[in-house]
Amino acid sequence: MSMRRAVFRLLSLPVVAAMCLGPVGAIAGAPAEDGLRPYRPLTAEVGAALTPPADLLDAAKQLRAAAIAKDTRAVFAMMGDKVTIISSGLTPAARRDAERKGPWPHAEAALAEIGGYFMEGDLPVGGTVDPAARITQVLEMIADATEQPEWGRDPLVKGGFCTYRGVRWDAGAGATIDSGSRGIYVPAPTPVRDSAAAKAAVIGTLKPGHIYLQDELDGLPDGWRGVRLPSGRVGAVRDAQVRDPAVWGLCFLSNAKGGWSIAAFSSALL
Structure with a gap:
């Protein structure tokens, strides 16, 4: 699974x-x-469904291979200097929000911070999470998201090619929402x-x-x-x-060298 x-x-x-x-x-x-x-x-x-260009499919395969091999430097090399982190709760009571992160001095710093957005559960004794666990978490997410992606747009990542179809909504539009519902x-x-x-x-x-x-x-x-x-x-x-509006995945944008860089990560946790 x-x-x-x-x-x-x-x-x-x-x-x-x-x-x-x-x-x-x-x-x-x-x-x-x-x-x-x-x-x-x-x-x-x-976001609309997309058919990605062939070179993006190749880049996604290379990224997945690096993530599976736990080659943090290769993964980091495919990231933009700054990336957008999109996060939300699992229910529509919390809208999806985006914030910019980076740049980072090295791969471990970047992946440890990003991995924290994909960690569920209580903090361990001492109140911190081992950076290695965060890195493992985000590498597993990357490998999973690029295995059989449903390529599409995310309204929060302008022009991005994402491994999912993103959704944007206003959770405070006067609605009464059950905070425990999906x-x-x-x-x-x-x-x-x-x-x-x-x-x-x-x-x-x-x-x-x-x-x-x-x-x-x-x-x-x-x-x-x-x-x-x-x-x-x-x-x-x-x-x-049907689809779930709470999505995990990543988005790519073309870069100045004519290739593709990771531009955003999307997560959803309690």
């Missing part, structure tokens, strides 16, 4: 989101489930069914440009998850049709 999948399984929680200008995707008059309130999906800007979005209109079956009745549609609420649904088999419609009703969608 990859590091990213392991982190998602460990931290998986029920999910929530909140608002745009009106209810989207629900059948009119559909009753809310007991204890669930209707809501307005959170408006979101989703969100999902869809890259294309997606039917929500009343049970986990391809021919089950469609009870609503999720539309691109919004973050919806993930929710509990009893008896879901692998490959399906529960989602709450704006009406409050809960249904099932296929995992392959």
Whole structure:
């Protein structure tokens, strides 16, 4: 199991989101489930999918090989003097924020600092994390993110080619958000069914440009998850049709030498 999948399984929680200008995707008059309130999906800007140039694919392969070999100098050589660190919580209650970091004097300093953005859990006795552990963490993330990337844009990295499709939203847009819930979005209109079956009745549609609420649904088999419609009703969608707005990965920009440099890292932690 990859590091990213392991982190998602460990931290998986029920999910929530909140608002745009009106209810989207629900059948009119559909009753809310007991204890669930209707809501307005959170408006979101989703980065476009991309087909990267061949030389970028080669650079990503070289970077992955360096990360797997724990060649910190080679990884550092592929980083820009400064990089953007994008971080958020796992729920839509915390928007994704970006800050610039660097330059660093050497590879160990850079990777130890960046690795801290991918460390989950309490601090050990003494209140510090071994720099070597942080370096290992970010190297594993790089190897995982470049294994089978879903190339796309991130609205927080202008012009970047990213190993994921990034999402930007305003968590404080007047919405009431459950701070313990997770969100999902869809890259294309997606039917929500009343049970986990391809021919089950469609009870609503999720539309691109919004973050919806993930929710509990009893008896879901692998490959399906529960989602709450704006009406409050809960249904099932296929995992392959939805995306998580809390993303791990990295972005590249072309450099002055005609090659590619790591321009940003994206993380999401509790």
